[in-house]
Amino acid sequence: MIQFHWRLPMHGDKADIDKSTLTRGNWGPPLDGNQAPGFRGGGSDGVPYHDYLLETAKAIEIAGFDGALIPSFQDTDDPWVAAAAIARHTKTFRFMIAFQPPWINPVYAAKASASLQRLSGGRLLFNIITGGGGAGQLWWGDRIAHDDRYRRTTEFLDVFKGVWNGGPFSYDGKFYQVENAGLPEPLAGQKWPELYFAGSSNAALEAQGKHADFNLTHLEPFEQLRIKFDRVKELASKEGRTVKPAVRFDILARDTEEEAWAEARRAYAAIDWDARERQFSAQRRGDSVGSPIAEAVRPQRNKRVEDLLIAPNLWAGFGPLRPGPGLGVIGSYEQAAERIDDLIDIGVEGFILSGTPALEEALRVGEEVLPLVRGRLEPARYAAE
Ligand SMILES: Cc1cc2nc3c(=O)[nH]c(=O)nc-3n(C[C@H](O)[C@H](O)[C@H](O)COP(=O)(O)O)c2cc1C
Numbered sequence: 085m086i087q088f089h090w091r092l093p094m095h096g097d098k099a100d101i102d103k104s105t106l107t108r109g110n111w112g113p114p115l116d117g118n119q120a121p122g123f124r125g126g127g128s129d130g131v132p133y134h135d136y137l138l139e140t141a142k143a144i145e146i147a148g149f150d151g152a153l154i155p156s157f158q159d160t161d162d163p164w165v166a167a168a169a170i171a172r173h174t175k176t177f178r179f180m181i182a183f184q185p186p187w188i189n190p191v192y193a194a195k196a197s198a199s200l201q202r203l204s205g206g207r208l209l210f211n212i213i214t215g216g217g218g219a220g221q222l223w224w225g226d227r228i229a230h231d232d233r234y235r236r237t238t239e240f241l242d243v244f245k246g247v248w249n250g251g252p253f254s255y256d257g258k259f260y261q262v263e264n265a266g267l268p269e270p271l272a273g274q275k276w277p278e279l280y281f282a283g284s285s286n287a288a289l290e291a292q293g294k295h296a297d298f299n300l301t302h303l304e305p306f307e308q309l310r311i312k313f314d315r316v317k318e319l320a321s322k323e324g325r326t327v328k329p330a331v332r333f334d335i336l337a338r339d340t341e342e343e344a345w346a347e348a349r350r351a352y353a354a355i356d357w358d359a360r361e362r363q364f365s366a367q368r369r370g371d372s373v374g375s376p377i378a379e380a381v382r383p384q385r386n387k388r389v390e391d392l393l394i395a396p397n398l399w400a401g402f403g404p405l406r407p408g409p410g411l412g413v414i415g416s417y418e419q420a421a422e423r424i425d426d427l428i429d430i431g432v433e434g435f436i437l438s439g440t441p442a443l444e445e446a447l448r449v450g451e452e453v454l455p456l457v458r459g460r461l462e463p464a465r466y467a468a469e
Pocket residue numbers: 154155156157182211213214215216217282283284285288300301302332371372373374375
């Protein structure tokens with residue numbers, strides 16, 4: 085069955101796509117123009133940010149999604165803590181924790197994961213990320229070069245799986261050595277947390293062939309995606325495994341296509357281009373192979389929003405609106421569902437969708453777009469038609 089996830093805004097959220105001062109909860113300091121301090125005599129709005137994340141998780145659950153990606157960057161809150169907090173107050177919501185192997189020891193990661201599986205009734209997934217290099221990697225004290233980072237990720241997952249599948253487990257790798265590791269008896273035998281795995285380089289695809297359950301990529305023109313997916317499938321089959329394609333992207337969908345464009349124009353009218361250009365140039369410094377492909381079309385000031393359309397409903401204009409990749413889907417509810425069906429046709433089995441604000445857009449996309457996706461429940465029957 086195809087998985088549909090949303091994305092939790094771990095770096096704060098705004099109540100309207102064109103109003104960066106209208107923030108939600110106390111993630112950041114109160115900003116000039118925020119309504120809450122105005123209403124409350126200048127103080128913070130007093131809502132703990134985790135409460136907003138929980139409300140959003142509940143909306144995601146109600147809207148029919150399987151769960152949500154909980155991203156982790158330098159400027160985000162911590163996904164493990166958020167997942168544990170949300171788990172107690174949701175029933176079906178699956179939390180996809182994003183993390184880079186060097187952030188945590190693999191034996192400890194297996195232990196914390198087993199605890200979360202026990203706590204939540206098996207609702208954990210991962211987005212294994214290996215890092216984009218450059219200053220972003222040094223921020224975490226990580227000096228390992230690009231391809232070696234993927235070797236380290238592979239070793240990390242060797243150890244994680246080895247410990248998960250039963251101790252005593254020993255391993256003698258280049259990056260990790262453990263002796264007689266294992267899980268305490270009450271934590272052993274939990275359901276395996278499926279692994280989404282991001283990365284587009286050859287090194288990434290090889291690592292995915294060995295360990296990933298899903299090959300996760302940002303949106304790209306569909307033919308480009310198909311070629312990438314075929315390559316991962318080929319590498320996985322050499323290992324006797326199956327790796328399912330997954331894509332993450334924003335959706336800006338409204339009743340009609342014109343309404344969606346009007347929303348994009350409204351959002352663009354409020355962009356602070358100086359701030360955005362500084363952010364873009366900082367993002368370009370790493371060694372990521374994947375991101376330059378997706379970022380080839382860059383929005384610039386003075387460009388009309390319509391000029392950023394690179395294929396039917398594929399809009400390269402999301403970058404300046406919120407942190408994240410540029411390419412996503414714009415159009416009517418029907419058109420957005422048709423593009424999702426196009427992706428299902430080329431084999432996508434996992435979707436991570438997002439929008440701003442995360443709470444209302446989760447309800448909108450879950451209630452208006454997902455029911456129109458023909459391949460949602462029975463992709464095989466739909467493809468055979
Ligand atoms: C869908 C997706 C989500 C990602 N999420 C995160 C994240 O939460 N935190 C992070 O540090 N990097 C994240 N990354 C970046 C990856 O760690 C990595 O830098 C990127 O995939 C480049 O790998 P490559 O050189 O193999 O293309 C994400 C990448 C993708 C494609």
